[in-house]
Amino acid sequence: MKLRRHPTGIASRPPAGERRRFIGALVALGAGALMPAAQSFGQGKPFITRPIPSSGEALPVVGLGSWITFNVGNDRVARDSCAEVMRGFFDAGGRMIDSSPMYGSSQDVIGYGLQKLGKPPRTFSADKVWISSGSAGRAQIEKSRERWGVSRFDLVAVHNLLSWQQHLPTLFAMKAAGQIRYVGVTTSEGRRHQEIEEIMRREPLDFVQVSYSAVERDVEARILPLARDRGIAVVVNRPFREGALIRSVKRQPLPAWASEADCGNWAEFLLKFIVSHPAVLCAIPATTSVTHVRENMGACLGRLPDEAMRRRMAAHVEQL
Amino acid sequence: MSEWWTYSLSDFLLFSGRTYYRLIELYNIDIWPVQSVALALGCIIVALLWRPREGQGRFIAAILALCWIWVAWAFHWRHFVTINWAAPYFAYVFAVEALLLIVFGVVRDDLAFAPGSLWHRIGLTVVLFSVFAQPLIAPLVGRGLLQAEVFGVAPDPTAVATLGTLLAGGRRALWQMGVIPLMWCILSGAVTWTLGSRDALVIPVVTVVVLAAAATKTARRA
Numbered sequence: 085m086k087l088r089r090h091p092t093g094i095a096s097r098p099p100a101g102e103r104r105r106f107i108g109a110l111v112a113l114g115a116g117a118l119m120p121a122a123q124s125f126g127q128g129k130p131f132i133t134r135p136i137p138s139s140g141e142a143l144p145v146v147g148l149g150s151w152i153t154f155n156v157g158n159d160r161v162a163r164d165s166c167a168e169v170m171r172g173f174f175d176a177g178g179r180m181i182d183s184s185p186m187y188g189s190s191q192d193v194i195g196y197g198l199q200k201l202g203k204p205p206r207t208f209s210a211d212k213v214w215i216s217s218g219s220a221g222r223a224q225i226e227k228s229r230e231r232w233g234v235s236r237f238d239l240v241a242v243h244n245l246l247s248w249q250q251h252l253p254t255l256f257a258m259k260a261a262g263q264i265r266y267v268g269v270t271t272s273e274g275r276r277h278q279e280i281e282e283i284m285r286r287e288p289l290d291f292v293q294v295s296y297s298a299v300e301r302d303v304e305a306r307i308l309p310l311a312r313d314r315g316i317a318v319v320v321n322r323p324f325r326e327g328a329l330i331r332s333v334k335r336q337p338l339p340a341w342a343s344e345a346d347c348g349n350w351a352e353f354l355l356k357f358i359v360s361h362p363a364v365l366c367a368i369p370a371t372t373s374v375t376h377v378r379e380n381m382g383a384c385l386g387r388l389p390d391e392a393m394r395r396r397m398a399a400h401v402e403q404l
Numbered sequence: 405m406s407e408w409w410t411y412s413l414s415d416f417l418l419f420s421g422r423t424y425y426r427l428i429e430l431y432n433i434d435i436w437p438v439q440s441v442a443l444a445l446g447c448i449i450v451a452l453l454w455r456p457r458e459g460q461g462r463f464i465a466a467i468l469a470l471c472w473i474w475v476a477w478a479f480h481w482r483h484f485v486t487i488n489w490a491a492p493y494f495a496y497v498f499a500v501e502a503l504l505l506i507v508f509g510v511v512r513d514d515l516a517f518a519p520g521s522l523w524h525r526i527g528l529t530v531v532l533f534s535v536f537a538q539p540l541i542a543p544l545v546g547r548g549l550l551q552a553e554v555f556g557v558a559p560d561p562t563a564v565a566t567l568g569t570l571l572a573g574g575r576r577a578l579w580q581m582g583v584i585p586l587m588w589c590i591l592s593g594a595v596t597w598t599l600g601s602r603d604a605l606v607i608p609v610v611t612v613v614v615l616a617a618a619a620t621k622t623a624r625r626a
Contacts (some may be wrong), residue, residue, distance in 0.1 A: 152420055157487040158486050160425065187418060
């Protein structure tokens, strides 16, 4: 499989058909590697992964965010509690953990948790660069890496498009040098979608991170189809709208028809709506609760809703 | 920052209420028994304000400056920074307030108390509230005494006590040294509101009382 050269000198991804065949083989391998943890967690239900389009590497459709929840400072009790959340996440087959230098002490807390759990080899480390100065990007990424205590990041994305014109060339160079594996950009709460679209069209991104939920569906119109066309993996942040959405729907009983998509609780319902979109790689809910992380990981199990059911789910949540 | 109108305070709040009040708890444990010294200093301010005499304004300003420096260093610089990367900036601002208290309150002796006046009474009431009532709010709303915010060591009651003192100490003093405490109270009120704290209304109400009293004071003198 030949790699095309991007105008910037960075290798671009292969044509879609060739890529799909390559991906298919890798997906099978990736899913297989995850099966032991997933089987013990899911009691025999199939464990759902999705391939990263640019490489074919399979990732579970639910990751772990760290915004607010892991920013607990030097509080040892709270750090241990976060480590238990991470343990629950890994035990359920989870891989991607997401953070940013903007999230206070979250990177340190993740590093503490990884160290305590013996640095699980399945960890997929996703972090961001968030600094105005382009020349300071590398130093910030290195500091973040030290805080995590990992040998290298799997994914580094430009946080909220801050100085993306300066940071993207650095990230592509780091990827070419093998210092990181994937490059992305992020935004949240529906901001700067036009700009992110332009970047997606122009740059050979591996990942894009956006907000998406049953009640916040702007990205369905352009961002998600574009990501699919361009072979860019979509990570979904704030799937519960910082808890407000799930707190709101939890007042109502889960509809009986939710079981048709193997949804046993509202967390699974809301997450399966998101990850069943064909362009979405995974959602990254954040939590401080082991119970909740297990509920969230339940969205990796069983059947996903089809398009008709997705419409029904969105209509139902909007009605609530 | 593009699309700035789409942002709210919650977009910038890095921590949960549980984490913030747990930080206060760990801070209180770490600095004990400094709280008792601070409380004693608060009592001295109350006693001096009760019957102010010439020259005592310098002493009160010096005590407040000491408290602001302590909060800048011990709270913002050493503790709050662990959950908020903006804390060092707050430390600088608190140090500036300490400097203002030294320059205008200690060196220039600009605190001019008028015992018996309405604003002196209101100012003294605000100081009494900050020293004796604010530490009780945490246990009253179920957070426990260890999470009490004490005058002289925690930012909110220190800012409130300063505003009360300046209200009692004359219009000029209020505008010279009151801007930073006022801004802090507005910020803190917004943060506690966003955190959903049960005592979220306390700081905004005190701030409105001080502002209203200051406004009537200014209007009457105009």
